[in-house]
């Protein structure tokens with residue numbers, strides 16, 4: 446049986462390896478000059494390849510269509526991913542939050558490992574070859590028309606990725622291929638992306654640790670709240686909390702929403718006030734602007750002063766209880782105004798894709814075309830950061846490769 450896998454990313458490579466290991470003649474078609482271009486930039490070049498957790502915990506980190514992934518994640522859970530790579534000679538390590546990385550800290554080693562196994566299995570890898578159309582006869586795919594000619598096939602696995610970081614090859618054209626054969630593609634949204642804000646405090650590069658950030662909509666309702674880290678960018682805010690927030694709020698128009706940052710979440714207003722009062726009494730002759738070093742990162746001090754409108758040159762022993770209350774309020778509720786979520790192209794993942802209603806959740810087989818399967822980010826599933834998205838690619842790739850090769 447000849448199985449053509451379209452897309453040599455994480456999902457496609459896993460699908461081709463699995464199909465070949467299960468007796469199929471696997472052909473892997475990739476439009477780029479090399480395989481796994483996106484893998485190179487994952488985990489800041491270190492590739493957070495999975496999250497070493499149980500399938501149950503895994504699924505709680507899936508934002509869109511959790512239930513659909515139940516079968517694939519149980520069939521090929523994170524533990525199997527680690528075993529798979531370890532057995533091929535790639536040593537791994539598990540870091541904070543169960544995040545798994547190659548021991549070498551090199552994302553390229555993940556791609557190399559998959560590539561070596563594909564070669565060992567005799568998989569036909571066609572680089573610099575883009576699939577332009579899917580050719581159907583009597584309701585079944587018979588061939589693929591590519592930039593290097595027609596490739597005949599018994600079955601096809603589409604693993605073309607999403608529409609983010611188009612320079613890596615996943616430019617959304619896979620969705621057009623899916624649509625051309627009758628599949629529904631849901632609306633696409635950026636996920637795991639920064640938020641642009643109205644204010645420009647020139648804080649780009651400043652990271653905030655141990656803060657709590659809430660996103661509040663027009664009606665004053667808190668629609669997201671989380672403790673952790675954030676990072677100011679040149680035009681907004683990013684970092685772990687914001688990326689997670691984006692996964693939940695990306696379908697709304699967030700223009701005008703409030704991003705409320707509690708810079709001192711461990712302290713109540715009263716305790717924070719007492720702490721400030723103590724600092725002020727120790728430094729009673731200092732000016733306000735020189736009194737906040739113990740409380741705030743250097744670069745944030747002038748911004749907080751600007752927001753409180755307290756005279757920076759005022760001696761702290763002259764600061765009134767009312768002014769202190771304003772300071773406490775600002776530290777507990779430093780606000781930014783959201784303008785919009787970052788662009789799809791700069792998003793870590795694409796939310797939306799081929800409708801899961803049209804895919805068998807056990808086998809990844811199309812419910813519309815018998816000899817078509819899907820794998821990876823092009824399916825309408827997405828998860829949080831922490832290695833979950835690559836694991837989705839590996840699990841769905843494994844399922845598609847296995848069932849395409851073993852089912853009639």
Ligand SMILES: Cc1cc2nc3c(=O)[nH]c(=O)nc-3n(C[C@H](O)[C@H](O)[C@H](O)COP(=O)(O)OP(=O)(O)OC[C@H]3O[C@@H](n4cnc5c(N)ncnc54)[C@H](O)[C@@H]3O)c2cc1C
Nearest residue numbers: 452454455456476487488493576606614615821822832835
């Ligand atoms: C900056 C960044 C960092 C990330 N870090 C992590 C991380 O640390 N951990 C994690 O779990 N996830 C991470 N992700 C997400 C993760 O990389 C993706 O979810 C995952 O790579 C998707 O794999 P895929 O195989 O489905 O798609 P892709 O990796 O996008 O692969 C699709 C492939 O198909 C090819 N292709 C497309 N159309 C055609 C066609 N018509 N013909 C031939 N080939 C075609 C493309 O060239 C591409 O190589 C990160 C993403 C980004 C952008």
